[in-house]
Each structure stands twice: as C-alpha cells, then as structure tokens.
Amino acid sequence: MPIESDLAELAPAMTVWRRDLHAHPELGFEEVRTAAFVARELRAAEIEVAEGIARTGVVGTVRGTRSGGGNRAIGLRADMDALAMTERTGAPYASTIPGRMHACGHDGHTAMLLGAARWLAAHRDRFGGTVYLIFQPAEESRGGAGAMLADGLFDRFPVDAVYGLHNLPGLPLGTIAVPKRAVLASSDTWQVTFRGRGVHGARPHLGTDATLAAAQFVTALHTIVSREVDPMESGVVSVGHLAAGDYEAPNVIPAEVLIRGTARALTAAVRDLLERRIAAIASGIAATHGVSAEPAYQRRLPPTVNHPAQAATMLRAAAATVGDEARDDHPPITAGEDFALMLEARPGAYAWLGTGEPAHPEGVHHNPHFDFNDAALATGAAFLCSIVEAELGA
Incomplete structure (x- = not known):
C-alpha cells in the first residue's frame, strides 16, 4: 500500500x-x-x-x-x-x-x-x-x-x-x-550605545548630543543594504529598539542613547559586511558629533x-x-x-x-x-x- x-x-x-x-x-x-x-x-x-x-x-x-x-x-x-x-x-x-x-x-x-x-x-x-x-x-x-x-x-x-x-x-x-x-537567512542581533554629555535642552552648546548622532546613525544604517550590498544578493538591517532620556524630562538632552536591532543575510560575505559596516558607521558618526559609540554584534544563527x-x-x-x-x-x-x-x-x-x-x-x-x-x-x-x-x- x-x-x-x-x-x-x-x-x-x-x-x-x-x-x-x-x-x-x-x-x-x-x-x-x-x-x-x-x-x-x-x-x-x-x-x-x-x-x-x-x-x-x-x-x-x-x-x-x-x-x-x-x-x-x-x-x-x-x-x-x-x-x-x-x-x-x-x-x-x-x-x-x-x-x-x-x-x-x-x-x-x-x-x-x-x-x-x-x-x-x-x-x-x-x-x-x-x-x-x-x-x-x-x-x-x-x-x-x-x-x-x-x-x-x-x-x-x-x-x-x-x-x-x-x-x-x-x-x-x-x-x-x-x-x-x-x-x-542568518539571524544576528546588534546594538550601539552612543554616549555624550547630557545637558539642558535650552543650552545644547554646553553638551555633546548623543541623540543627534543616534538619529543620523539610524538614517545612515539603511544605506548599507541599498548601497553596499550587491543588488543580486540580499541583506536586512532593521532597528527594533531605541531608548534614551526620561519621559518626564523632555527638556533634557540625554547623555546616552541605546539602539538595538537585527541583521539578516543569506551568505557569509554579506553577513561579514553588515557586521563591519554597522560598527564603522556608528564610530564615524560618533566622531563627527564629538560623542562615543560602543557597537556590539552578536552572531546568533548562520x-x-x-x-x-x-x-x-x-x-x-x-x-x-x-x-x-x-x-x-x-x-x-x-x-x-x-x-x-x-x-x-x-x-x-x-x-x-x-x-x-x-x-x-x-x-x-x-x-x-x-x-x-x-x-x-x-x-x-x-x-x-x-x-x-x-x-x-x-
């Protein structure tokens, strides 16, 4: 049968x-x-x-x-x-x-x-x-x-x-x-912590703005796949978590911003590229704004x-x-x-x-x-x- x-x-x-x-x-x-x-x-x-x-x-x-x-x-x-x-x-x-x-x-x-x-x-x-x-x-x-x-x-x-x-x-x-x-795809988790000098929102010139650096990082992050990954290949970089400041203190520029997300790739080469470029973009933008960036990349699944x-x-x-x-x-x-x-x-x-x-x-x-x-x-x-x-x- x-x-x-x-x-x-x-x-x-x-x-x-x-x-x-x-x-x-x-x-x-x-x-x-x-x-x-x-x-x-x-x-x-x-x-x-x-x-x-x-x-x-x-x-x-x-x-x-x-x-x-x-x-x-x-x-x-x-x-x-x-x-x-x-x-x-x-x-x-x-x-x-x-x-x-x-x-x-x-x-x-x-x-x-x-x-x-x-x-x-x-x-x-x-x-x-x-x-x-x-x-x-x-x-x-x-x-x-x-x-x-x-x-x-x-x-x-x-x-x-x-x-x-x-x-x-x-x-x-x-x-x-x-x-x-x-x-x-591979399934990896990344995070970047931007650290600056917190200050009153009315006097931004006295601090270094980690929030501005983080905002530009999020925008720049999405150029990796569109401009650096071969169009015939595939990759995904997404932001899933962003934390900064205190809800009760909207007049304070926070000293620290944490951004976390996921990265996906179908090949080892693209996976390596995503890891390398996330860190490089974070560091470059941080240097531009006079803050520090601490990137971390966790390889979870191939x-x-x-x-x-x-x-x-x-x-x-x-x-x-x-x-x-x-x-x-x-x-x-x-x-x-x-x-x-x-x-x-x-x-x-x-x-x-x-x-x-x-x-x-x-x-x-x-x-x-x-x-x-x-x-x-x-x-x-x-x-x-x-x-x-x-x-x-x-």
Missing part, C-alpha cells in the same frame, strides 16, 4: 495529537508536557526513546530490517516549542495557557513526525539502516538546536544526513518546495543552506509524495532557523510544506490568528517517510 494511503488513515489521529498539543503550548526548554506526550506516543509504537536531551528534547530510534541500508542513519527533526503570544483564533482547541500559543505550527510539525514514526515502526521492512526521530525544544530564539548539539546529539545518535520540514502558509496545499541552496545532494534526495521524496506539486526551488526567506546549526554539523536539507491560504487573513506565522492547517498533516508525514525510503530504501 502506498505511504500516502497509510498516512491518510492516520490523519485523524494526527489531528487529535496536533490539537491537543495546540491547546497546551509550552515555551522553549519548558516543553515538559509536550516531551512526555511525544515519548508516550513513540513508546506506544514500540520505538526506542531517549528523553532529557538538552533538558526537554526527545529522540526516537527506529531500525529498519530491509537489506541494503547497511549502517547508514538519518535524522528527521521537528520542533516542539510555542511562542509567548495570546491566541485569538477562537478555535475550540485554542490555547488553554494565557500568553502562550502555537503561532508557528510546531504543533503540526510534532504531530507529522509522530505520524511518520508510527508508519516507520510498522514498516521496518521498507528501509534499512536507522532513523532517528529528533523532537527539538526551543527553536524560537532560545537555542534548542545548539543545546542539543552541545548535549551530544550527533555523538549519541550519529547521522549521515539530517532533514527538516516547516509549514508555509500561502504555498498551495499539497505543494512541497525544496530550495536548491539558501533557504533562510544562514540555513541546503546541501545539494540532500536537497536532491528531498526533491525525489517530494515527487514521490505529491507528484507534479513538488517544486525544485523557492525564494529564500529572511527569517532565521536554528536547524541551520544542524546543517553545519551534518549534511542535510530543509523543505517547505504548503498549507494553503490561511483561514484568517492575518493567519501567518507569529500572528495571534495563526493556526496550522490539519489538511496538510498526512502529506507532511508521508513526505517524511518518503525521505527515509529515498535514503535507506535501496
């Missing part, structure tokens, strides 16, 4: 799992209930389970019995954490935890990998080698992938390749897109870049799952993903699963109206199983 038919039969169970997880969201490294839920379902399918990896991570191990797989092993990864947001979907299974919701579809990712786990455990004769089912905590800016790697993920569960999958609203339902190279061989494997699996709805590329997105760290540690690839137009016009990722489309569960789970067959089914 085709994988898709089996997974279609599992769709009702996956929907129950997904909605249960959706109703009980947990933030990164707090996924205690979620991890226990995952471990319980894996054990119910007679799958070996390891818990407590990077605190709340779970890994299931499924060994195939088909000849030809040899000692090869691959990893399939799903993220489990939710976001610190208040849900507004009005769904009957909406979040029961105030200020917490699954606003990026990680509940769907977890349910799909559980569905794939159930199928793989029941069809060990369809593949050889080993499949590690990686349920990762804390993808949302809390360092879960890095923490799992630091906790010996690929030492304890050595893989030859690792694969990830993410839902994408707006991509037609039943479509799977596998970018050939760059998928997502770009998510698919390895060509594994992207080709994913595309074959996508074609086996959705036929002509498999796409061999997708424009890069400048959000970040800590799966990038796993791709630095091992060869692998990352794909987009189309979930169609959102039910609510604002129902995109990280929005209080977002909800995963359960109609995509069977396709996603079948795709994960097809990756296993493409890698280990020979």
Whole structure:
C-alpha cells in the first residue's frame, strides 16, 4: 500500500495529537508536557526513546530490517516549542495557557513526525539502516538546536544526513518546495550605545548630543543594504529598539542613547559586511558629533543552506509524495532557523510544506490568528517517510 494511503488513515489521529498539543503550548526548554506526550506516543509504537536531551528534547530510534541500508542513519527533526503570544483564533482547541500559543505550527510539525514514526515502526521492512526521530525544544530564539548539539546529539545518535520540514502558509496545499541552496537567512542581533554629555535642552552648546548622532546613525544604517550590498544578493538591517532620556524630562538632552536591532543575510560575505559596516558607521558618526559609540554584534544563527545532494534526495521524496506539486526551488526567506546549526554539523536539507491560504487573513506565522492547517498533516508525514525510503530504501 502506498505511504500516502497509510498516512491518510492516520490523519485523524494526527489531528487529535496536533490539537491537543495546540491547546497546551509550552515555551522553549519548558516543553515538559509536550516531551512526555511525544515519548508516550513513540513508546506506544514500540520505538526506542531517549528523553532529557538538552533538558526537554526527545529522540526516537527506529531500525529498519530491509537489506541494503547497511549502517547508514538519518535524522528527521521537528520542533516542539510555542511562542509567548495570546491566541485569538477562537478555535475550540485554542490555547488553554494565557500568553502562550502555537503561532508557528510546531504543533503540526510534532504531530507529522509522530505520524511518520508510527508508519516507520510498522514498516521496518521498507528501509534499512536507522532513523532517528529528533523532537527539538526551543527553536524560537532560545537555542534548542545548539543545546542539543552541545548535549551530544550527533555523538549519541550519529547521522549521515539530517532533514527538516516547516509549514508555509500561502504555498498551495499539497505543494512541497525544496530550495536548491539558501533557504533562510542568518539571524544576528546588534546594538550601539552612543554616549555624550547630557545637558539642558535650552543650552545644547554646553553638551555633546548623543541623540543627534543616534538619529543620523539610524538614517545612515539603511544605506548599507541599498548601497553596499550587491543588488543580486540580499541583506536586512532593521532597528527594533531605541531608548534614551526620561519621559518626564523632555527638556533634557540625554547623555546616552541605546539602539538595538537585527541583521539578516543569506551568505557569509554579506553577513561579514553588515557586521563591519554597522560598527564603522556608528564610530564615524560618533566622531563627527564629538560623542562615543560602543557597537556590539552578536552572531546568533548562520544562514540555513541546503546541501545539494540532500536537497536532491528531498526533491525525489517530494515527487514521490505529491507528484507534479513538488517544486525544485523557492525564494529564500529572511527569517532565521536554528536547524541551520544542524546543517553545519551534518549534511542535510530543509523543505517547505504548503498549507494553503490561511483561514484568517492575518493567519501567518507569529500572528495571534495563526493556526496550522490539519489538511496538510498526512502529506507532511508521508513526505517524511518518503525521505527515509529515498535514503535507506535501496
């Protein structure tokens, strides 16, 4: 029986799992209930389970019995954490935890990998080698992938390749897109502190104005991408926080201004350029105005870049799952993903699963109206199983 038919039969169970997880969201490294839920379902399918990896991570191990797989092993990864947001979907299974919701579809990712786990455990004769089912905590800016790697993920569960999958609203339902190279951008945080000499606003000549320097810096900052990055490349520099002075003292020119923001790039060269030029522009403007500038740049996540061989494997699996709805590329997105760290540690690839137009016009990722489309569960789970067959089914 085709994988898709089996997974279609599992769709009702996956929907129950997904909605249960959706109703009980947990933030990164707090996924205690979620991890226990995952471990319980894996054990119910007679799958070996390891818990407590990077605190709340779970890994299931499924060994195939088909000849030809040899000692090869691959990893399939799903993220489990939710976001610190208040849900507004009005769904009957909406979040029961105030200020917490699954606003990026990680509940769907977890349910799909559980569905794939159930199928793989029941069809060990369809593949050889080993499949590690990686349920990762804390993808949302809390360092879960890095923490799992630091906790010996690929030492304890050595893989030859690792694969990830993410839902994408707006991509037609039943479509799977596998970018050939760059998928997502690096995600870095920067800040600059301008320091001058505070003074009464009526006598500015007696001080040195850090606010004026900061204002010119913000304007100049946005020339980096428009004038220094190759138009055929991509980069983003945005200001997300600016703090200065006291609300109750608008007649005082503050001595210090703090500006913080994000920087995104799809290549190492552009990433280096952004870091270098943010600091240089801050220092130059500070010198012009007789104040000091203290720039700091924190490299958080590298770009998510698919390895060509594994992207080709994913595309074959996508074609086996959705036929002509498999796409061999997708424009890069400048959000970040800590799966990038796993791709630095091992060869692998990352794909987009189309979930169609959102039910609510604002129902995109990280929005209080977002909800995963359960109609995509069977396709996603079948795709994960097809990756296993493409890698280990020979």
